[in-house]
């Protein structure tokens with residue numbers, strides 16, 4: 457496929473039967489689930505549940521047109537967000553905890569998930585934005601085949617914590633058009649302490665390198681809407697707990713200085729963060745400005761810096 461084509465990659469994959477093959481391969485993984493680096497190896501087809509608590513049917517907390525994403529994702533008509541219930545991480549400060557850790561949502565059939573995507577397209581969404589989809593990727597791939605047959609033609613955005621297995625990401629090549637991962641931490645002990653995520657830092661680095669290999673730096677159309685590429689999000693934590701400087705250095709040295717970075721100041725102490733005194737305060741202006749200075753020093757000109765009050 458032409459890397460710069462405006463036709464979403466999954467349409468070409470569906471023409472030659474490759475999309476069906478990938479969907480089948482992903483479905484097989486559910487029998488011994490290794491969709492994320494936890495590799496629980498439980499049989500979800502037999503109703504066993506692993507760390508993420510995901511069952512066999514895709515569970516969704518909400519879907520809608522969303523205008524608050526980065527400008528190339530939301531554009532003027534909004535992004536078609538689908539919020540999947542559950543998560544492969546356990547961030548103690550999660551701002552979406554009712555969805556990610558209290559499992560609010562409704563189970564859908566795959567044909568219903570396909571119809572949701574088509575409805576969002578009909579409502580004018582620039583893209584289908586899969587929010588925290590890792591644990592439901594096989595079900596999404598099957599639904600995508602159905603949606604594609606019925607005329608889905610907008611880009612797929614993969615909006616993830618970054619806690620991904622490269623072997624699974626390879627199966628998403630040319631299915632996902634825009635990768636929108638977080639890089640949350642630079643230190644494995646911190647990732648375990650605040651998100652119970654073993655091997656997060658190594659996994660996210662490998663995952664983002666793979667994502668960039670697949671889609672490259674961000675490409676937009678004549679209206680500034682994302683067609684293909686990578687946007688990396690980073691939430692700055694108080695007292696530099698995330699290791700933000702190290703993350704910026706990694707992106708600059710190992711991904712691309714042209715990476716579109718979405719730097720976020722919006723941390724607030726949510727959910728269980730009150731059990732950790734060091735997480736009870738917002739990020740200070742001084743802390744945040746130090747990170748901005750590192751971004752400038754690393755000569756990374758692209759992206760968005762959320763203001764700090």
Ligand code: SF4
Nearest residue numbers: 489492495496506508
């Ligand atoms: S997706 Fe869920 S069940 Fe599968 S390996 Fe990850 S945490 Fe375990």
